Amino acid sequence: xxxxxxxxxxxxxxxxxxxxxxxxxxxxxxxxxxxxxxxxxxxxxxxxxxxxxxxxxxxxxxxxxxxxxxxxxxxxxxxxxxxxxxxxxxxxxxxxxxxxxxxxxxxxxxxxxxxxxxxxxxxxxxxxxxxxxxxxxxxxxxxxxxxxxxxxxxxxxxxxxxxxxxxxxxxxxxxxxxxxxxxxxxxxxxxxxxxxxxxxxxxxxxxxxxxxxxxxxxxxxxxxxxxxxxxxxxxxxxxxxxxxxxxxxxxxxxxxxxxxxxxxxxxxxxxxxxxxxxxxxxxxxxxxxxxxxxxxxxxxxxxxxxxxxxxxxxxxxxxxxxxxxxxxxxxxxxxxxxxxxxxxxxxxxxxxxxxxxxxxxxxxxxxxxxxxxxxxxxxxxxxxxxxxxxxxxxxxxxxxxxxxxxxxxxxxxxxxxxxxxxxxxxxxxxxxxxxxxxxxxxxxxxxxxxxxxxxxxxxxxxxxxxxxxxxxxxxxxxxxxxxxxxxxxxxxxxxxxxxxxxxxxxxxxxxxxxxxxxxxxxxxxxxxxxxxxxxxxxxxxxxxxxxxxxxxxxxxxxxxxxxxxxxxxxxxxxxxxxxxxxxxxxxxxxxxxxxxxxxxxxxxxxxxxxxxxxxxxxxxxxxxxxxxxxxxxxxxxxxxxxxxxxxxxxxxxxxxxxxxxxxxxxxxxxxxxxxxxxxxxxxxxxxxxxxxxxxxxxxxxxxxxxxxxx
Amino acid sequence: xxxxxxxxxxxxxxxxxxxxxxxxxxxxxxxxxxxxxxxxxxxxxxxxxxxxxxxxxxxxxxxxxxxxxxxxxxxxxxxxxxxxxxxxxxxxxxxxxxxxxxxxxxxxxxx
Numbered sequence: 001x002x003x004x005x006x007x008x009x010x011x012x013x014x015x016x017x018x019x020x021x022x023x024x025x026x027x028x029x030x031x032x033x034x035x036x037x038x039x040x041x042x043x044x045x046x047x048x049x050x051x052x053x054x055x056x057x058x059x060x061x062x063x064x065x066x067x068x069x070x071x072x073x074x075x076x077x078x079x080x081x082x083x084x085x086x087x088x089x090x091x092x093x094x095x096x097x098x099x100x101x102x103x104x105x106x107x108x109x110x111x112x113x114x115x116x117x118x119x120x121x122x123x124x125x126x127x128x129x130x131x132x133x134x135x136x137x138x139x140x141x142x143x144x145x146x147x148x149x150x151x152x153x154x155x156x157x158x159x160x161x162x163x164x165x166x167x168x169x170x171x172x173x174x175x176x177x178x179x180x181x182x183x184x185x186x187x188x189x190x191x192x193x194x195x196x197x198x199x200x201x202x203x204x205x206x207x208x209x210x211x212x213x214x215x216x217x218x219x220x221x222x223x224x225x226x227x228x229x230x231x232x233x234x235x236x237x238x239x240x241x242x243x244x245x246x247x248x249x250x251x252x253x254x255x256x257x258x259x260x261x262x263x264x265x266x267x268x269x270x271x272x273x274x275x276x277x278x279x280x281x282x283x284x285x286x287x288x289x290x291x292x293x294x295x296x297x298x299x300x301x302x303x304x305x306x307x308x309x310x311x312x313x314x315x316x317x318x319x320x321x322x323x324x325x326x327x328x329x330x331x332x333x334x335x336x337x338x339x340x341x342x343x344x345x346x347x348x349x350x351x352x353x354x355x356x357x358x359x360x361x362x363x364x365x366x367x368x369x370x371x372x373x374x375x376x377x378x379x380x381x382x383x384x385x386x387x388x389x390x391x392x393x394x395x396x397x398x399x400x401x402x403x404x405x406x407x408x409x410x411x412x413x414x415x416x417x418x419x420x421x422x423x424x425x426x427x428x429x430x431x432x433x434x435x436x437x438x439x440x441x442x443x444x445x446x447x448x449x450x451x452x453x454x455x456x457x458x459x460x461x462x463x464x465x466x467x468x469x470x471x472x473x474x475x476x477x478x479x480x481x482x483x484x485x486x487x488x489x490x491x492x493x494x495x496x497x498x499x500x501x502x503x504x505x506x507x508x509x510x511x512x513x514x515x516x517x518x519x520x521x522x523x524x525x526x527x528x529x530x531x532x533x534x535x536x537x538x539x540x541x542x543x544x545x546x547x548x549x550x551x552x553x554x555x556x557x558x559x560x561x562x563x564x565x566x567x568x569x570x571x572x573x574x575x576x577x578x579x580x581x582x583x584x585x586x587x588x589x590x591x592x593x594x595x596x597x598x599x600x601x602x603x604x605x606x607x608x609x610x611x612x613x614x615x616x617x618x619x620x621x622x623x624x625x626x627x628x629x630x631x632x633x634x635x636x637x638x639x640x641x642x643x644x645x646x647x648x649x650x651x652x653x654x655x656x657x658x659x660x661x662x663x664x665x666x667x668x669x670x671x672x673x674x675x676x677x678x679x680x681x682x683x684x685x686x687x688x689x690x691x692x693x694x695x696x697x698x699x700x701x702x703x704x705x706x707x708x709x710x
Numbered sequence: 711x712x713x714x715x716x717x718x719x720x721x722x723x724x725x726x727x728x729x730x731x732x733x734x735x736x737x738x739x740x741x742x743x744x745x746x747x748x749x750x751x752x753x754x755x756x757x758x759x760x761x762x763x764x765x766x767x768x769x770x771x772x773x774x775x776x777x778x779x780x781x782x783x784x785x786x787x788x789x790x791x792x793x794x795x796x797x798x799x800x801x802x803x804x805x806x807x808x809x810x811x812x813x814x815x816x817x818x819x820x821x
Contacts, residue, residue: 687820689813690746694738 003050004058007100008071010047010110011153013040014145021139030134037138038121041145045114052107059103064517066103066219068155073097075158087236092214101155101218105518108354109152109286112361116278117145119485123369124270126481127376137177137268144170148279152286157206157216160287164202164251167280168195174275175267187263194260198250202287205243209294212236218290225293226520232297241294241301244287245308252284254312254342258335259601265327269372272327277334277364282357285341292350292519303434306346306427310441313339315598317448321455322583322594325382326371329456333408334364336445340423343442347435349426350519351512356423358511359415359496363407366489370401373478373486374460379471384456388575389465393475396483398461400490405457407493409450409561415497420446421557425550446557450564455572463575722763729756743804743811747797754790758783 017040025033055067076095086092102110121141128137147166154160169192176188210216213224224230230237248254253261264276275281288295288305295302313336320332337360344353375382377394391398407414410421424446428439465472477483499511571582584591593599605611610622618626683691733756736749765779801811808815 685820687817689816690738690740697734697738 001054001058003047004054004067004102005069007051007067007069007102007153008098010044010051010114011146011149013044013047014142014149016040017142018139018146021135021142025135025139028135030129033135033138034125037142038118038125040142041114041118041121044145044149045118048110048114051102052111055102055107059517064104066101066106066517068099068101068219070097070099070155086214087211090214093220094210094215096156096158096216098159099155099217100153102153103518104515105286105289105354106152108358108515109282110149112358113145113148113152113279116361116365116489117148117274119488120270120274120278120365120369123273123372123482123485124268126479127270127372128268131268133177137174140170140173140177141270141274144174144275144280148283151283155218157209157218157221160290161199161202161206164247164283164287165199167275167283168192168199168251171195171264171275171280174271175264177267177271181266183263184266187260187266191260191264194257195250198247198257198284201243201246201250203247205240205247208236208240208243212240221291222293222520225297230297233299234297237294238298238300241291241298242304244291244294245301245305248284248288248342249308250284251287252281252338252342253335254284254308254339255315256600258312258316259604261335262328262331262597265325265331269327269368269375272331273365273368273372276331277368278361281334281338282341282361285338285345285353285357288342288345289350289354289518292345295345296348302346302348304346305342306435306438309339309342309344309346310427310438310445311339312336313343313445314441314448315339317445317452319594319597320452321448322581322591324385326374326384326387326456326460327368327382329384329452330364330367330371333367333449333453336449337364337408340420340442340445343427343438344423347427347430347438349423351515352419352422352426354515355499355511356419358499359407359419359493362489362492362496363404363414363416366400366404366486366493367408369482369486369489370397370404373397373482374401376478376482377475378467379474381467381471384459385579386467386471387460387465388463388467389461390475391461394477396477396486400483400486401461402457403490404493405453407497408453409564410446410557411450411561411565412558413494413497415493415495417557417561418497418501421554424557425553428549428553443556443560447560447564450561451568454565454568458568458572459575463572463579464577466575466577719763719767722759722766726756726760726763729753729759732756741812741814743801743813743816746813747794747801750797751790751794754786754793758786761786 014037017037020036021033028036058067059065074096121138124137124141128134131137144167147163147170149163151160151163151167154163172188172192175191176185178184179188206216209221213221215221215224225237246257250257261276261281265272267275295305316332316335316339320329320336323329323332337356341353341356341360344350344356373394374387374390374397377390377397378387381387403414407416410417412418424439424442427435427442501509572579581591583594596602602612606614606619608620610618610620610624610626617623684695686692730753733749733751733753736752737746740746740749761779761783763779765777765783768776768779804816805811
């Protein structure tokens, strides 16, 4: 069980790559950088494959428990336990380890993160080959892999949070890779700060869990949650799960914290592919899936997750309909697809959500890398209005992207069809009319998805050429290092769907079955004890009936996808210079609203950041800053100035006192008195002789009188 | 015609007092140093007159040997002479310095 017992090496390999880049990167050649950084990820992937294979063997013999490997105890007293009391005062066994856990859920994530990560690293060799900061890019990319793998493989929420923060950091570093561009560094700030808002929720959620359940280790938390000790709808657990979901919204770009993702397209395209499509943004989904035992206990949270997911899906898709930057379309598409994943989790179809994460990783990464290839061929052009007719000029890119588009649109037998359809089916069959509405939202979103994705294909590859002549001359297919991964991902997009071939169509539904131990499908006692309500929350039915409704819905999904395709074709197939957007022709105000992303960023500027004044008043953070600065300049400095003024007044009084009273009376008084006394006394020394004589005479007369009359 | 008065000691005393007073006034008032010195002589002589008058009176009381007053008057005359000489010497010295005989201008030793 070598790979399994040394599973901590998987995150450590890319960490090593990052460390080498940190210390020596500047002095290395591009060859060496490529070898080291891509090599460690390839090794990590192979290692991951080995670990998963070994886990499957091990799990058979161990009741499909998760495999845990604790490297060392991070938090805890000498014996490994903190003196920890839970909410009712009972002591709990609380410790946080640097520990790694492998179970079906983390296995799936491990495989596609290392696999897609590996392909993207290879792709980056070609894509970033001519860029400056090559070693820095790969160093950050490796650091990202390390963080993401830590996140996935952690055995407790705190270590997951370490990875969570790490991927946030790397996202910041990589979005702002071209840091000399203000838009890039602004986007990086935005990503990190919006993420942080989510993180606050995550941390609070962790506090609640620790306080209420006495541990943050997954095994302990899941055991406590499934023990039957807690009621469904428990308020603390509801609060905790909602807070965790806030964290997921930040990381996985759901409403209202999605605003950073479109701006994150400032980063190099491989970054967009890896971080903002395939891996980092799925961290939120992973976290909710990992916490499924808690979510199942809180139907209110599940509903919230489902509603937010569905709304995000349709909201983002609507914006994607009209965007002109190729990467922006894909960014909004990512937000929208993430919405689908949360919708799935929210209705209790955890396996379906995870399946969609899995398939989405492949075709979305492919789409981004393909877009990168297009941009590369177009000498840096990203605006689709200036593309067109690239089909025969960059054939491999075209074909692979076309496959990815078919996948994302949900056209069978490609990957996206199975996962998206499963989600819609599970939504439709959830108890409650509201879920039908959510299904409707999902359905319309699917239509939109097909439309905007095919719009992208038509405008980029098929319509009339609209680029300038110099750009046209330089169009060339990308090197093998770039097209190779595209092909591999295309193959996965074609075939990955079959892993989740549903029962209804005769398949074994292996994917969902593989995940059963994680989502406690086999554990009936929770459901039995808590009765119908549990079934409601859990959503997914134990047995899979093949009802005709399922086929009807399946057919409708396919119809939506094809309808979207045809509509896009009609509007864009022959688009020439100055083509008109159909929406702008039908309803210009709608078009403008969508093009301006519903003015959400502007609204946030008014309300939360305070970059724009609202009717002369500045709100939000900058408003607070202004208010504080006003307070400081006027009140605090006013007080300081006032005290200074008082000091001056007192000084003035004091000086008056000193000058007139002390000096005047105290010092000068005696002097004046002395002078006054001196006037008569002076007379004794006049110098006039006759005066002296007179005085003498007067004295003499005095004596005489005294003697005579006394 | 009124009866002739006996010239008694009192008359001499009054005369002596009057001369004394004149002398004092002269000392105090006169500007010229020489006149002041003369006034001082006048004072001394008034005193002499006083002394001699009393001596005569005492002779009337205690016999002809009571000549104390007269003897003292001779002393005073001698003394006056010496004093006049010294005074004039001072005057000369002063005059050499200041070219004036006004007593007003003897005022260097002042505050």
